[in-house]
Amino acid sequence: MSDKRFYGLQAPLTVRTAALATGAALVHGNDTLNLRDVAALEMAGSDEITFARGARHLKGLSSLSAGLCFCTKDLKDTLIALGTQAVAVCPRPDEAFNTLASQLVLPRQAHFTETSISPDAHLGKNVQIGAGACIGPDAHIGDGSIIGPSAVIGPGCVLGQYCVIGAGAVIGFTIMGDAVDIRPGAVLGEAGLGVVSGELGIVSTAHFGIVHLGDAVRIGANSTVDRAVFGQTRIGARSKLDNLVQISHNVQIGDDCVLASFCGIAGSSILGNDVMMGGRAGVADHIKVGTGVRIAAAAAVMKNIPAGEVWGGHPARPLRRYMREQIALRDLAAKKGASE
Template identity: 40%
Template sequence: MPDPRFFEALGPLSLSRLAELTGARIVSGPGDLMIDEAAPLNRADSRGIAFIADKKFLAELKATGAGACFLPEALAGETPEGCIALVVGRPQAAWAIASGALHRPIRQPAGSELIDPSAILEQGVTLAPGAVIGPGVRIGAETSIGAGAVIGPGVSIGRRCRIGPRAVVGFALLGDGVALHAGAVIGEAGFGATPGPDGIIDIPQLGRVILQDNVTIGANSCVDRGAWDDTVVGENTKVDNLVHIAHNTRVGRNCVMAAYVGISGSVTIGDGATFAGRAGVADHVNIGAGSIVGAAAGVMRDVPPGEFWSGYPAKPVREWLKESAWLARAARRKG
């Protein structure tokens, strides 16, 4: 279930109601089954609804504990015992619609006080003019909140943190000694979209962001909350200005990212990795511990631990330098 500090449960809803909302057809099973949550195949239980759009995930479908699943006609007979099939043309879009009907992000109440009465501020917390502290927020001792910063409902911030002016924090848990520079945005929705009945629709992002102790996030950088699982930045990692870390990414301890780095969704980064300016990483890639990604490199596949990769597409730096030198020589040849 999504964290109740950040998401309001709107269910349960009956399976027949979800079928009506999404245009799905219940293949077998009771339409009065009550559903509490939308979840991935590997996380859903008997009160949850999942989806599958491609047969390459059949093994996950066979192992799911979901009570129901949106799927295409071709996979209607593949659900395990106890999982009711809902046939629909666009399973991911149907799941997105169901997610929106079952879960709603908790937002700052309109017209509320700048500092919500339910917020808990430990001794020595300082708030600059215009700071907004939402309901259920917890802020540790000696933390400072900059002018115009917004701390959303349910957020927990540790001790001795520094939240810069105009920073925005939501759907997040911050450890001790975390520093967010001006304009940083933590916990906004990651990029998820899919074709729906009437055009492209957003896929609800139901996870959180966890920044561990002594993490620094630079000015105007963004760390997206997870689509379901958490986005995590490990202890003592330092992120420069204008960096983007997408949903579900897990960054290890003592990593360094220079300006304009872009990390796509569901990337796993080992401890001590270094990213030079403008480096980019494709989704679902593993970056090994202690590795280095060179400036403006585009990483499309896994980087082994301790290696230095550069170029586009990125490859071991010696290989890239050899190819670059050969290309330069070839370009200079006459005829």
């Protein structure tokens, strides 16, 4: 279900129309069923469109209630067995979904052509707004918050009390707590990088989610936090991100984490509480990093890390192992040099 503060629904369409519009073959379900919204497969309700990415995507699911699911032929029986209301088969379900969903659910946008501060924005007490800042309709700015010059707060965004938004920061599709500190030039809530291959080349993946920041989160200058494809990209309370950090769609960061400059977390990865990452450390997509983990600077994390461990290297492994290996390599090369 998309968040109605940020997304507007178009007129609903029937399962039959959805299949026809995408050229998919309806192999199961009541074709007069009305579809109103979109959601991730495991979250989709009976009036929502979704798609299945592959057999692994279905692993571990015990029931589904999606209104219409696009899938490849091999998945249809499983989807029907799991309870999907209607199933449509096509060679590229992600493309079919992407095209249809983009027409059914529209992100709210403000172009600020006439006025920079919408008369429908809600400004708390003692809010200070810098020259040239833009605030969209239905945005809520908490008491005592400060919006820097030329910053942009998109439609529907919610800022708690005493937030500080730096000059030129661009915030969209975002809900944040109190005392959040966004440094200049940070960009929050853009659609992440995702592509869908179609007949005419690649197109960008449509996004239907938001960004959620806990109290006292700090986002450094020129850092970027993408909104989720579905649901929320989340950063927990008091977590501090340095300058030039990238947080991809659907990432979940716990409380009290510290990420130094150039850290990057790829899509859907999860960090527990109290994780510390040195500069330029990266985490690949769909990785879990446990509570209290320390990741050395310049590490490239490509596996899950259990709670409390210290990892480093490229690819990252336990830091002591990495250091032993570097010593072994040095000795190997020295021995070889000596014997030549």
